Amino acid sequence: MLSKKVESALNEQIKLEFFSSHLYLAMASWAEVNGYKGSAEFLYIHAEEERIHALKLFRYVNDRGGKALASVVESPKYDYASISALFNEIFEHEIVISSAINELVGRCMDERDFTTTNFLQWYVTEQIEEESLFRSIIDKLNLLGDDKAKMYLFDNDIAKLKPATAKTV
Numbered sequence: 001m002l003s004k005k006v007e008s009a010l011n012e013q014i015k016l017e018f019f020s021s022h023l024y025l026a027m028a029s030w031a032e033v034n035g036y037k038g039s040a041e042f043l044y045i046h047a048e049e050e051r052i053h054a055l056k057l058f059r060y061v062n063d064r065g066g067k068a069l070a071s072v073v074e075s076p077k078y079d080y081a082s083i084s085a086l087f088n089e090i091f092e093h094e095i096v097i098s099s100a101i102n103e104l105v106g107r108c109m110d111e112r113d114f115t116t117t118n119f120l121q122w123y124v125t126e127q128i129e130e131e132s133l134f135r136s137i138i139d140k141l142n143l144l145g146d147d148k149a150k151m152y153l154f155d156n157d158i159a160k161l162k163p164a165t166a167k168t169v
């Protein structure tokens with residue numbers, strides 16, 4: 001059985017994961033209408049992944065006797081100065097998510113909820129993979145600079161890049 005404190009902390013994280021999903025969906029839309037079809041494809045898949053992260057937590061909360069909340073999330077922004085700016089924002093966002101997960105693990109440990117602490121290890125590992133994935137994308141973009149032909153190849157390649165994990169709930 002979850003304590004009220006852990007239940008509410010998990011519900012906050014669910015909301016954050018749903019927000020990430022919305023954010024990446026908005027980014028996919030920007031990429032698609034600005035001619036970056038490959039990046040859009042990648043972002044659509046990533047938006048779906050974040051929804052899966054939210055659902056995995058959602059179902060865990062209910063399985064452990066809590067009540068999972070499908071809270072309303074704020075509207076993400078839709079404008080980006082460039083595809084590099086967009087991927088830099090994703091990287092920054094993932095760093096925020098990593099610290100939220102670490103904070104959550106800390107709160108579960110304070111509550112001596114070792115089952116939830118253990119469950120959250122999956123998210124800890126996932127964040128390491130995601131940070132590394134987006135760091136490598138940014139490194140690539142920095143190398144390409146403003147070369148449009150290379151950018152076209154980048155956009156083709158990224159469509160083939162599999163997100164860190166694409167597991168179902």
Ligand code: OFO
Binds near residue numbers: 020094127130
């Ligand atoms: Fe991109 O991360 Fe969810 O957890």
